[in-house]
Amino acid sequence: MKSTFRQGFIPPRLKSLTEALAVQCCLNEYVYSTSEEEDHLIALLTSKITESPEEINEYLAVVGCYKPLQLVNLDSAKISHDVLSGAESKDFVATHLTEPFKEKEIKRLMQPSEVINDIVSKSVQEMYEENPYPRYHYSDYTTSTLSKLASEVIRRESTKMRLSFNHELLSLQESPKILIAECGTGDQVIKTSRYKNAKVTAIDLSGRSIAYSIRKTEEYNMTNVSFKRLDILNAEILNETFDLKQCSGVLLHMEKPANGLSALVQQLQPGGYIKLGLYSTAARKTISRAQETIKRLEIESTAKGIRELRSKVMRGEINELIDLPRCVRDFSRCPNAVTCASMSKSIVLQQWN
Ligand SMILES: C[S@@+](CC[C@H](N)C(=O)[O-])C[C@H]1O[C@@H](n2cnc3c(N)ncnc32)[C@H](O)[C@@H]1O
Known part of the structure; x- marks a missing residue:
């Protein structure tokens, strides 16, 4: 950053690296600590690119290494084609500007959230509204030719022998109904592509997380998923039963995890399955x-x-x-x-x- 500041531009041999770092920093939510000198210089560079837009092209990627550019008041029309050329540049502009803009648009068009009454759910919602988690680029997508019967996938993932299943999970002619009870940013939703013919419903408290999920499932061309902003405790509003439910990283947030589990059990088809992800005391x-x-x-x-x-x-x-x-x-x-x-x-x- 210091050499960029001294020279007035990113040295050309460091441009792709700086852009790749700016993407990495954005995805890891700016995990690295910064010195006072860096904070001072970045404040100066930020004011340069906001106050004199012609300087955007010189400093954009350096600023992106320190803060998400969607939060900087940029005149993006001033970003030149030179900045946009090359794989790293495209990835950089997409991660910092295009994708967050798309998510905002998705969120704006979303149905309003169902009312959330539970106090803990409200505060958890606030946290994930600010920080959708996890941020990622690639997920584990299975093409339809490689997807398998839901019962077969469950058997492979289970350590138990002689599992029994309902007809929907066993039959290729059926479309098993799957609930992803809190989808977060959609990684688990994309992974449901391993279940053949599945019809997926995904819920979460956080509108921003759902918007991220929708953007990612669209990237993977998944058309079998519907999303709803909903507290798991109010899942009965869906008025549907499911053959398979997955719930990972949510019960642990609840005041009374048993209430969440009981809400999940209520709409499970006989012979259906729930896959839970919990935090264990021993492992933590x-x-x-x-x-x-x-x-x-x-x-x-x-x-x-x-x-x-x-x-x-x-x-x-x-x-x-x-x-x-x-x-x-x-x-x-x-x-x-x-x-x-x-x-x-x-x-x-x-x-x-
Ligand atoms: C740690 S993230 C896990 C996301 C996802 N399951 C995964 O593993 O990638 C927890 C998510 O649960 C959601 N969540 C927490 N409590 C919830 C509740 N009561 N109802 C619905 N979603 C909830 C949060 O909004 C957040 O997106």
Whole structure:
């Protein structure tokens, strides 16, 4: 950044690299901590590109390494064709400008959310409205020729023998109805492409997450999915029954996870399946330790506080958290991972039948 600032442009040999970094930083929600000098220079560069639009082309990608350009008041008509040429440039402009714009448009056209009464759901909604999670480029999409009967997919994923299924899950002639009970940004929705002939309904509290999901499912040309902004606790509004439900990373956010589970069970067809993703106390020992350390060190629960903590941990400066990057994959990629984890519950599984 310093050399860009001194020279007045990004050195040509660093342009593609800077653009690729700006994409990576946007996807990892600006996980890296910054120095005061960097903060100062980036404020100067941001005012240059907003106040004198002719400077946009010189500094755009550098600013994108430090903040999402959708939040900068840009005159995007001034972005020149030179900036737009090349694979990295296209990816950069798409990630920072075109895609967020598309998501805003999708959200604007969305049906209004069903009323959310639960206090915890409201605060969880606020968090994911601000930070849809996870951000990603590519998902695990299965083409229809490789997709399989739902019963076969469930068998392969289960460690249990002699599973029994309802007709919809067993028959190629049927279209099993699948509920993704909180779709987040749609990764799980895209993965339902492995179930042959499925008809998918996806719900989530966060309109921004759903908009991200819709954009991604459109990218993969999926036309079998309908979306609804809805609290899982009010899932009866769907007035439908499902053969398969997937719910990962949501019950742990609830005041009473059992209420969420009971809402899920209510609309399950006899012989249907629920696939749950929970946080286990045993698997999260390292996170619990990190939460205690965060409290003890009085680390601020702000983006800056979390970034500084991450940077100390990555440099090995906090001895008791030396294992954290290895145990918590997201810790090295997304600053909200530990905050999000600290707002959630772990569940002790007494029995798994
Ligand atoms: C950690 S993300 C997981 C997203 C997705 N399941 C995945 O694994 O990629 C949690 C998501 O659950 C949603 N969520 C949390 N509580 C919910 C509730 N009561 N009803 C519906 N969605 C909820 C949030 O809005 C957020 O998008």
